[in-house]
Amino acid sequence: MTDQNQPKPGDPCWVDLYTSDLDRSIAFYGELFGWTADRAGAEFGGYVTFRRNGLAVAGAMGHTEGDADAPEQWTIYLTSTDIQATTDKAVAQGGTVVVPPMPIGDIGSMAVLGDAGGVGVGVWQAGTFGGIETPALVTGGKWGDSNGVPSWFELHTRAYDTALDFYREVFGWQDPFTISDAAGFRYTTIHSDSPMLGGVLDASAFLPEGVPGGWSVYFGADDVDKTVAKVVELGGSVVNPPEDSEFGRLATVTDVTGARFSLGGDKA
Template identity: 40%
Template sequence: MPIRNEPWPEGTPTWVDLGSDDVEAAKAFYTGLFGWEYLSGGEEAGGYVLAQLDGKAVAGLGSKQDPQMPTVWTTYLAADDVDATTIKVGDAGGQIIAPPFDVMDSGRMAIASDTAGAAFGIWQAGTHIGAERYNEHGALCWNELHTRDYDAAREFYPAVFGVEFHDISGEGFVYSTFKRASDGQEVGGIHHDGQMPEGMPNYWLAWFAADDVDAGIAKAVELGATVLMPPMDSPFGRMSVIQGPQGEAFGLITLPTEQA
């Protein structure tokens, strides 16, 4: 049961949250799928809730700021200084969607997009470090960028977060993991995704660990989800991508025993 109590190092995918049309319906879906319980942020948080496993935060759920936007899981990358990081985003050719602002005493954040338009959050921890449980059933275990502009992404993220890459591409598969600067640990990935439909924006995909991917898919479908990528075995574990009832895509993967 991996648990973390200290802020995540810069460049680490540290948190995910869901901007939803119907927060109560989202809560019911993910409770049914993962057994999540919820802690309300109170009136000041505008209805935002922390999803928890055994009292430790794993994700956030809240209402969309813009009802016209699709329902998505947003990946947040850790930063030691959000304001300085947003300057780097602009210098590297990205865009700032929401300038830095304080979230009570929980932390400071911004929303940005890279040079190819993939949106992501930037999180500077206060009392809330991000994910407190990870790499276990129902918790975040991996985040990866799906992009048509692979080379540009490999220039943008090092310029902003100081990450380095490990190319693990194979036949018909172009992919790099990225290593954070503080310790060289591989904490996320960038996938040159040529299968995205025309007009679909580049995006960050969140993966949640599942003890049994096939059982997880069956439960998700029972709860109203749709299978986008049928389960398949890979060197990284059995995996699938599904779409929640409100349209959000996310991955399920069974981690190798030594990683769980």
């Protein structure tokens, strides 16, 4: 991402993994992407910061006591300059508060909200830490040197129009660019400036009954097919196999504990 420590309000700025087996997850992503893992002290709950070439790319924490049934999942965080005001706006626009705003030492403040369509999304207000330290490298369907870098962020929602209104009002998204408004494929980017960073997909036609949707992260891959094969070798699974699109070669997988993420790279 460009000037990652000062992202625009509403831009994705961080991702973290909530996992039932932190040690297995660290080993999985270390083997898959070459990430190293820094563990914080007890005052931060042993939170893990993953790094690629020394730069922070993602975080992780293990399930806490009493959360045995918690999902294995990646959470995407959007930037806020006033996390309490963002939370208040979310509630006013039909959202919910899952985790209320809380300070994390001097590095920043976090919260987790439910948007007006029922999808969870994180919020981050930077202190000494701004978020992902690697650049976003997706340009015109070309992924560049993006292996192991969070490079695209996507909301799949049943409430497409409602969601767009929500994020405009709550996170200040400005001038989103509609790629397609066809009945079978409705897609709008977060904003029209480059880098675009992500988008919103009307997923009402293919989401399972009762599932509101979710935010997902795409990690870049030098070779999507080989990376998918490595996922399987390491104990993960394939949700959607590699396929060429106008946005590059894409696939969706789960990691060793079942957390879902996507991969993107240049076309085969």
